[in-house]
Amino acid sequence: MTTLVTGATGNTGRHVVRELADRGEPVRALTRDPARAAGLLPAGVELVTGTHTAPETLHAALDGVSRLHITVTAGLAEAGPELVRRAVDAGVRRITVVWGGFVGPVEQAVADSGVEWTRLEPQEFMSNTLTWIDSIRAEGVVREPYDFPSALVHEADIGAVAAVALLDDGHAGRAYNLTGPESLTSRERIAVLSRTIGRDIAFVPITHEQAVERLMATGVSRADAEYVIGWYAAPPEDATTVVDTVERVTGRPARTFAEWVAEHADRF
Numbered sequence: 001m002t003t004l005v006t007g008a009t010g011n012t013g014r015h016v017v018r019e020l021a022d023r024g025e026p027v028r029a030l031t032r033d034p035a036r037a038a039g040l041l042p043a044g045v046e047l048v049t050g051t052h053t054a055p056e057t058l059h060a061a062l063d064g065v066s067r068l069h070i071t072v073t074a075g076l077a078e079a080g081p082e083l084v085r086r087a088v089d090a091g092v093r094r095i096t097v098v099w100g101g102f103v104g105p106v107e108q109a110v111a112d113s114g115v116e117w118t119r120l121e122p123q124e125f126m127s128n129t130l131t132w133i134d135s136i137r138a139e140g141v142v143r144e145p146y147d148f149p150s151a152l153v154h155e156a157d158i159g160a161v162a163a164v165a166l167l168d169d170g171h172a173g174r175a176y177n178l179t180g181p182e183s184l185t186s187r188e189r190i191a192v193l194s195r196t197i198g199r200d201i202a203f204v205p206i207t208h209e210q211a212v213e214r215l216m217a218t219g220v221s222r223a224d225a226e227y228v229i230g231w232y233a234a235p236p237e238d239a240t241t242v243v244d245t246v247e248r249v250t251g252r253p254a255r256t257f258a259e260w261v262a263e264h265a266d267r268f
Contacts, residue, residue: 015159
């Protein structure tokens with residue numbers, strides 16, 4: 001049975017592809033740029049051109065697919081429910097969805113789809129740390145408005161949980177909160193980075209408005225920027241509380257932030 005993975009070269013999608021491929025499962029990877037994807041994904045993965053935000057173009061991509069992985073991204077709120085409908089009509093019988101931070105139209109469409117589904121609810125990705133690259137490399141500083149703890153999860157663990165939920169029984173109708181094994185403040189994350197790369201990094205506080213404007217400068221709307229920075233201003237309890245979901249589902253402990261840093265140290 002073939003699994004279609006949308007966003008196959010993204011933060012989480014590429015890990016879902018790799019986990020499925022490692023288990024010898026047929027995987028179809030949906031990507032806008034197959035040439036680029038070929039260098040990022042395991043050999044033998046079937047590459048198909050397309051985007052999940054244009055579900056009307058995915059008839060061929062969905063042909064023969066019985067399982068589907070969706071990562072909710074910006075721009076999917078309108079197209080997502082149509083993607084789910086077309087997938088179910090095409091014969092998909094099991095769906096995993098990485099939420100966008102709340103149960104929106106896509107997540108609800110999956111829950112109402114009539115097929116087996118599992119919703120993955122990571123609170124914060126360890127890869128968010130990559131937004132610090134430029135300031136660390138140029139100045140040796142990290143500028144953030146808040147320093148609250150976050151139980152960040154490694155993207156590979158999200159992929160591992162998704163693969164289990166797609167392939168194994170017993171996960172239908174579940175919403176899995178996903179965290180790493182520890183809750184760390186920005187300063188504590190900076191300390192791990194400093195030790196690993198052998199360089200002092202300073203934490204420099206900025207205002208809420210400065211953080212919002214910085215995010216807007218990347219093309220994010222003010223409403224979305226306020227939502228994101230507001231989350232950091234008052235993170236929900238689920239975001240700061242460590243849970244053992246990764247280990248319970250996959251049978252192995254969640255990866256640490258130190259492991260993530262070791263994998264990406266050369267980028268800082």
